[in-house]
Amino acid sequence: MDWVSDHWLDAVGWGGSVLLVYSLLQSRVLRLRWLNLAACVLLVVFNAAIQVWPMVAMNVALSLINLWYIVRLTRQRHDESAFTVIEVGPGDAYLAHVLQVHGGDIARFQSDFDASTLVGSRCFLVQHGDETAGVVVLRVVGDEARVVLDHVTPRFRDFSPGEFVWRRSGLLRSAGVSRVVTHPGTLDPYYDHVGFRREGDAYVLEL
Structure with missing residues (x-):
């Protein structure tokens, strides 16, 4: 079970990191924000599981920033x-x-x-x-x-x-x-x- 847990955590950590890098390659601003938010959420889960609290705090903050921009951009769509x-x-x-x-x-x-x-x-x-x-x-x-x-x-x-x-x-x-x-x-x-x-x-x- 520990082996399964370790591999599950590795998958979450690597998945979050890859998604974070991929999000920064987007030219479409709203897509960038959504992908970046998804990456930050995965990295919050990963860093909380391994108890790296400074990284948890940073990714929570980035998630909130992304949410703020997503709400703002969505409201502007037809404004x-x-x-x-x-x-x-x-x-x-x-x-x-x-x-x-x-x-x-x-x-x-x-x-x-x-x-x-x-x-x-x-x-x-x-x-x-x-x-x-x-x-x-x-x-x-x-x-x-x-x-x-x-x-x-x-x-x-x-x-x-x-x-x-x-x-x-x-x-x-x-x-x-x-x-x-x-x-x-x-x-x-x-x-x-x-x-x-x-x-x-x-x-x-x-x-």
Whole structure:
């Protein structure tokens, strides 16, 4: 039984350590916090079992810090005061910089996006403080806006910043838009939660 207990403790200790290191490799801030919390809880159990109380205290403190950030980030997910939508021109230098920096990531999710064809588009940056959380590019045809790009930067991938463009529909109504259609082949359930309805292989929002 002692042999089993020792191996069980070793598994908990190693598991907590590996999970702690893995959590620090995450770019998604909310996922990082959840994984880090799980690692700290395992290390609390491990260090309490071997009676290393300073490490217990440290991991309890880290667990509480992670919980505080998780609650804060979860509350901000749909909080309009936490995100700012800024409309920029298709030739805006900062927009070009964002699209270049995240070009590889954008290509993973939407390989047919071409940043050189933005002329005539309406472009929106979704900001969280001084960080860019998302980019939305629309092509307006009559009273319909077609989604050319709805991209979330890796750090905010647990959020849905594009929703603030849709929710602040005055931005689109001012251009005479009454209907938004996502890119063909879009299969993201987040659209269901922000007022879109499924129509064929896309989602549609009536403003």
